[in-house]
Amino acid sequence: MAKILQHVEAETPKEPMVATETPISKNLKPDLKGVRETDWLLQTVVENLNDGVVITDVEDCVLVVNSRMAKLVGCSVAEMVGKPADRFFSAIDGWLDFQGDETNKSRQFYGWKEGQLKRKDGRKFWAEVNSTLLCSNQGQPVGTLITLKDITERKWLEEYLRLLESVVVNANEIVMISQAEPTDDPLSLRIVYVNDAFSRATGHSSGEIIGKSAQILLGEKTEAAELNLIRTSLLDHEAVRAEVILYRQNGTHFWVDVNMVPIRNEQGQVTHFVSVMREVTERKLAEEQLRRNAFHDPLTGLPNRLLFMERLTLTVNRVKQDSNYQFAVLFLDLDRFKVINDSLGHMIGDQLLVAIARRLEACISSLDTVARLGGDEFTILLENIQHEGDATKVADRVQEELSRPFSLSGHEVFTSASIGITLSTTDFERPEDLLRGSDIAMYRAKAQGKACHEVFDTDMHTHVVALMQMENDLRKAIDHQDFELYYQPIVALATGKIMGFEALVRWQHPEQGIISPAKFVPIAEETGLIIPLGQWVLRESCRQLKEWQDAFPHDPPLTVSVNLSGRQFSQQSLIGQIRQTLSETGLNAHSLKLEITESAIMENTESAMDMLLQLKAMGIQLSVDDFGTGYSSLGYLYRFPMDLLKIDQSFISRVDVDGEKLELVRTIITLAWNLGMDVVAEGVETTKQLAQLKALKCEYAQGFLFSKPVPKQEAAKLIAQPNPFQQLAQVLPTTGRLPENI
Numbered sequence: 001m002a003k004i005l006q007h008v009e010a011e012t013p014k015e016p017m018v019a020t021e022t023p024i025s026k027n028l029k030p031d032l033k034g035v036r037e038t039d040w041l042l043q044t045v046v047e048n049l050n051d052g053v054v055i056t057d058v059e060d061c062v063l064v065v066n067s068r069m070a071k072l073v074g075c076s077v078a079e080m081v082g083k084p085a086d087r088f089f090s091a092i093d094g095w096l097d098f099q100g101d102e103t104n105k106s107r108q109f110y111g112w113k114e115g116q117l118k119r120k121d122g123r124k125f126w127a128e129v130n131s132t133l134l135c136s137n138q139g140q141p142v143g144t145l146i147t148l149k150d151i152t153e154r155k156w157l158e159e160y161l162r163l164l165e166s167v168v169v170n171a172n173e174i175v176m177i178s179q180a181e182p183t184d185d186p187l188s189l190r191i192v193y194v195n196d197a198f199s200r201a202t203g204h205s206s207g208e209i210i211g212k213s214a215q216i217l218l219g220e221k222t223e224a225a226e227l228n229l230i231r232t233s234l235l236d237h238e239a240v241r242a243e244v245i246l247y248r249q250n251g252t253h254f255w256v257d258v259n260m261v262p263i264r265n266e267q268g269q270v271t272h273f274v275s276v277m278r279e280v281t282e283r284k285l286a287e288e289q290l291r292r293n294a295f296h297d298p299l300t301g302l303p304n305r306l307l308f309m310e311r312l313t314l315t316v317n318r319v320k321q322d323s324n325y326q327f328a329v330l331f332l333d334l335d336r337f338k339v340i341n342d343s344l345g346h347m348i349g350d351q352l353l354v355a356i357a358r359r360l361e362a363c364i365s366s367l368d369t370v371a372r373l374g375g376d377e378f379t380i381l382l383e384n385i386q387h388e389g390d391a392t393k394v395a396d397r398v399q400e401e402l403s404r405p406f407s408l409s410g411h412e413v414f415t416s417a418s419i420g421i422t423l424s425t426t427d428f429e430r431p432e433d434l435l436r437g438s439d440i441a442m443y444r445a446k447a448q449g450k451a452c453h454e455v456f457d458t459d460m461h462t463h464v465v466a467l468m469q470m471e472n473d474l475r476k477a478i479d480h481q482d483f484e485l486y487y488q489p490i491v492a493l494a495t496g497k498i499m500g501f502e503a504l505v506r507w508q509h510p511e512q513g514i515i516s517p518a519k520f521v522p523i524a525e526e527t528g529l530i531i532p533l534g535q536w537v538l539r540e541s542c543r544q545l546k547e548w549q550d551a552f553p554h555d556p557p558l559t560v561s562v563n564l565s566g567r568q569f570s571q572q573s574l575i576g577q578i579r580q581t582l583s584e585t586g587l588n589a590h591s592l593k594l595e596i597t598e599s600a601i602m603e604n605t606e607s608a609m610d611m612l613l614q615l616k617a618m619g620i621q622l623s624v625d626d627f628g629t630g631y632s633s634l635g636y637l638y639r640f641p642m643d644l645l646k647i648d649q650s651f652i653s654r655v656d657v658d659g660e661k662l663e664l665v666r667t668i669i670t671l672a673w674n675l676g677m678d679v680v681a682e683g684v685e686t687t688k689q690l691a692q693l694k695a696l697k698c699e700y701a702q703g704f705l706f707s708k709p710v711p712k713q714e715a716a717k718l719i720a721q722p723n724p725f726q727q728l729a730q731v732l733p734t735t736g737r738l739p740e741n742i
Contacts, residue, residue: 052148055134056085058141072127072148074119085146092116092124110144114151126155174198174256174277177263178214180270186234187227189214189273201256201279203249219247230260237262237270243280255284294602297372299350300357308371308379312431315383319424327383328391331420331438332360332398334376335450344411345660351408352415359401363394378417379435388423388455395419395453416451418442426456432526436467471523473509478532482508485540486709489718489725490561490680490702493694496729498718500559500593502702503541504709505533525565534568535577542585542592544712549591552719561593563625566600570607575614582618589619593644597625601640609640616641623680627668637675645672649683649703656688666696687731695733 046053052069056062062080070077073088080088092115114128132145168175174197178189191214194206202209202217209216218227222245233240239261245253256277263272295307303311312329319325334356341349353376360370360378369381380398382391398417406413420441422434437456445454477483487501507515524530545560552558568574582589594615601608601624612622623644624637637645647668654661665681672679681693684703693701706725707718718724 049147050149052150054080054085054146054148056144056146058143060085060144062088063143069148072119072125072150073117074121074123085144088120089129090118092118117148125150126152168195171195172197172278174201174275174279176214176275176277178273178275180234180273181213186231187215187218192272198277201248201254201277202246217246219245219253221245221253230258233260234273243284246277254279254281256280297374300354300372302357302361302378303369303371305371305373308369308373308381309431309435311369312381312434315381316424316429316431316434325424326385326387327381327424328385328388328394329422329434329438330380330382330391330395330398330453331422331435331442332378332380332417333442333446335416335418335446337376337415340413340415344408344413347660348408348411348413352406352413355406355408356402356415360398363397363401379438391421391423392453392455395421399451399453418446418450419453420445420456421453422456427461437461467523470520471527471529474507474520474523474527474529477507477509478529478536481536482510483533483536484508484514484711485537485544486711487544487560487715488702488709489707489715490559490700491706491725491728493690493698493701494729496723496725496727498558498724499556499700500561501545501715502561502563502595502709503537503544505537521565525567528567530565530567531571534565535581538562538578539581539585542581542587545591546585546587548716548719549587551716557588557591558719559591559593559621561595561623563595564600566597569596569600569611574611575618578615578620579618590621593621593623595623595625595646598627612640612642626682637671637677642675642677644678644680646680646682647698652681652683652689652693652703653685656686656692662692662696665693665698669696669698687728690728690731691733694731 046064047066049066049068052072053064053066054062054069055064062083062085065077065080067077070080073080075088110131110133112128112130114126116124117127118124128149128151130147133141134143134145136142175193175195176191176198177193178191180186181188181190191209191212194204194209198209199205226242226244229242230240230244239259241257241259243255243257246256247253257280258275258277260273260275262270263274265271295304295310296302297304315327319327337349337352340352353372356378357370357372360380364370364380364382367383369383371379371381373379380394382394385391398419402416403414406415420438420443422428422437422441424434426434426437428434428437437460440460441454441456444460445452448454484506486504486506488504489498490500490502491497492499505517505521507517507520509515521530524533541560541562545558549557564574571577578592578594581587582592601612615622621643622641623646624642625646626648627645645668647665651661651665651668655665656662669679678700679698681689681698681701682703684690684693684701684705686705689703690701690705706728710718723729
């Protein structure tokens with residue numbers, strides 16, 4: 001450095017002074033031995049710089065180099081001094097040239113550049129290089145001053161920020177950065193950044209929205225509960241996740257799932273909030289539709305039984321709080337609806353049900369509820385009536401509305417209804433008893449000649465008492481296990497072989513004899529007795545099937561189908577009960593088929609999916625029972641892991657005479673095939689039906705044509721036969737022709 005200084009001052013070169021490897025201590029002044037103090041001070045400064053420094057002469061040889069420079073290029077100071085500088089600066093892609101060529105020194109680089117260099121060991125790093133020409137007082141070049149700064153960390157950070165910005169800008173998620181404002185409302189956030197997804201979703205460009213309050217995105221449909229959750233979290237400076245409604249620039253709204261995270265400065269103070277949002281409008285609409293499907297009749301759009309009973313329960317509870325509050329329940333059943341269905345077809349029948357629903361809505365106030373329970377049954381809940389006459393007036397109004405003809409697809413249709421009425425003054429406390437009372441009164445009205453109404457009275461109460469007595473008897477029967485299982489064979493149509501049985505419960509009443517499940521199962525459902533009854537049926541059917549499998553080996557093994565009610569299916573303990581039953585009986589899970597109705601599955605699709613997946617994981621086969629009589633939603637079949645689809649006997653009974661039924665059954669079978677599901681036709685009673693099912697390539701069937709449900713002893717006799725239905729298997733498709741001697 002002294003040499004360069006002297007060149008600059010007087011152009012009288014001396015011996016070069018080389019910086020030491022170790023910086024000179026600030027507290028010890030060395031023996032200068034003739035070296036000027038200014039030279040020593042300059043050398044100390046250079047040695048302690050954070051940047052690398054090298055000084056070359058006019059021949060590009062290193063005169064002075066500090067230890068920082070030597071470390072950056074991967075050499076020692078001794079290695080560098082006296083050698084050409086370009087030997088130590090290996091630039092990637094040749095971006096750095098200190099010396100130029102021999103013929104044109106003007107190409108020599110002076111000024112600032114940055115790029116990648118390579119150390120002696122081959123490692124790369126980013127550097128910022130400054131090259132300055134050193135001249136004498138007369139302006140003659142005497143050397144070059146080169147400083148080098150390692151900017152690898154900065155370049156990495158810049159690249160990281162560039163990539164991060166690219167991710168944010170191009171992300172599908174909506175990103176908004178906002179700054180907290182000193183206002184009373186924590187939602188008053190000033191927007192400072194939005195990405196492209198934000199502009200696409202809201203219609204606001206970044207130039208329009210930046211600087212404005214985030215409240216511009218909120219509107220009347222934004223739920224207060226969600227906003228209060230966000231306010232609380234913002235006040236507490238905590239992250240929050242919520243689903244809210246935002247508004248676009250054109251006034252339309254959409255749902256977003258927003259995740260807001262506070263950003264703090266070095267002092268720990270919250271300065272900004274980053275909001276990452278994902279539009280969930282489609283999912284919210286689907287959820288809303290699912291909720292509507294769960295609580296509304298898909299044909300008429302009216303509330304279904306579930307929603308009606310929920311509202312009736314609320315009304316009954318209100319009466320307990322206010323004894324002066326009165327209401328009434330009307331139960332309507334259409335007269336001769338089956339005749340209309342059979343004569344004009346189900347399409348006209350469905351149109352009639354929709355038209356009746358609209359007329360019933362016109363007969364009630366906005367406080368009241370009209371619902372479709374199923375089929376041609378409707379109910380009306382009249383709120384806050386003054387006396388019995390208010391209910392009968394509504395019944396008369398309904399009859400008047402229904403007496404006017406319906407014009408349906410070119411047909412003029414007439415109908416009427418039988419109406420049963422139960423008043424809140426009746427000595428009933430349970431909602432189901434009120435509905436049952438209205439049902440009983442409706443049947444009384446139908447017996448009186450139809451097209452009229454009846455109010456539930458004490459005579460009818462006697463009948464209800466009988467039902468209650470049956471409920472009490474049913475409780476005792478469950479305690480004493482006064483039940484017997486009957487078994488109906490399920491037959492492979494191609495071979496006539498028995499593939500399994502459906503287990504059907506019968507009540508052995510000590511006084512009334514055998515009672516059909518049609519009489520006691522609904523009572524068991526309403527009272528919750530279906531839970532212990534269902535456990536007994538499951539355990540006994542599994543035990544019996546295991547006994548048959550051991551006594552009569554089949555390939556494949558026989559299966560047993562057990563019905564699960566909606567109430568059973570909603571039990572959290574169901575999985576544990578089934579697992580314990582299989583363990584106790586030793587039955588392979590694959591031999592058990594659980595039959596579940598459409599309605600039971602669709603009442604709560606999320607919990608149903610979880611339950612079905614657990615059952616499937618156990619190896620149990622799952623069957624949709626009575627397909628076509630519930631929600632009739634083909635879409636859910638794609639979602640749920642079902643193995644088998646059972647076509648309801650109401651379709652099979654007319655498959656040989658009703659073209660519409662035939663095509664519907666064909667569609668159902670084709671759909672099941674496409675989904676990899678087997679099909680069982682229920683209620684097969686004639687060879688014509690059997691022939692038609694064979695033509696449609698239906699695989700399995702059950703019904704009186706093969707066998708009615710029989711006790712276990714008779715079922716065992718059927719199993720013992722090699723092929724009890726072989727002759728029926730010979731029925732030809734679509735002809736209905738019987739083989740000889742059948």
